Amino acid sequence: MMMMLQYSAALRCSLPPDHSTVRSVLPNITSATSSSSNLTRREVLSTALISTTLGFTLNTPSKSAAAEFLELPNSGGVKALDLRVGTGEVPSDGDQVSVHYYGRLAAKQGWRFDSTYDHKDENGEPTPFIFVVGTGKVISGIVTAVKSMKVGGLRRIVIPPSQGYQSTSQEPIPPNFFDRQRLFTTIFNPTRLANGEGSTLGTLVFDIELVSLRHK
Helix, strand or coil: CHHHHHHHHHCCCCCCCCHHHHHHHCHHHHHHHCCCCCCCHHHHHHHHHHHHHCCCCCCCCCCCCCCCCEECCCCCCCEEEEEECCCCCCCCCCCEEEEEEEEEEHHHCCEEEEEHHHCECCCCCECCEEEECCCCCECHHHHHHHHCCCCCCEEEEEECHHHCCCCCCCECCCCCHHHHHHHHHHHCCHHHHHCCCHHHHCCEEEEEEEEEEECC
């Protein structure tokens, strides 16, 4: 329980209004891109992920206010923090969406078990995760979060076990065998489940960017 409280506290931060604040706080992370006027979406996402996981507080120049997670309506307990609000359309059941994500397991101190930025196409470019909303193939916590986002948005979500993986066939599935085994043997550990640890074993944290959607 203490580990979960500490990890939850590390997820709260105040957010920079632009990329320049991120550069000033974490210069080593962004120094490789100093020749570019804008960070890529991967750099912004990974910088935000690293800073909050380590418990940094990024203060805006005008004010310091801790951003809070809010429970999404009718979500079964999924909590969300918008890192960037999108300006595009909002998905509905039947739409095909493309997302980038970082997936972490709270029971392993925030161990990152998967990232779409590690999935590369033949040209070495990151491949987004594509799925159709409402088919039931994807864990419900992700679907709920995506259905209340706009294209271009970036959101951090905390998914309770009841809205996370209910079986080893639900997507997204880590392509790496060892990561997949570690993830599922932790979540579905029979001994720990019998000891009443089910309420913490399967808690997931995802950073999700809604890249695009297509009406089908």
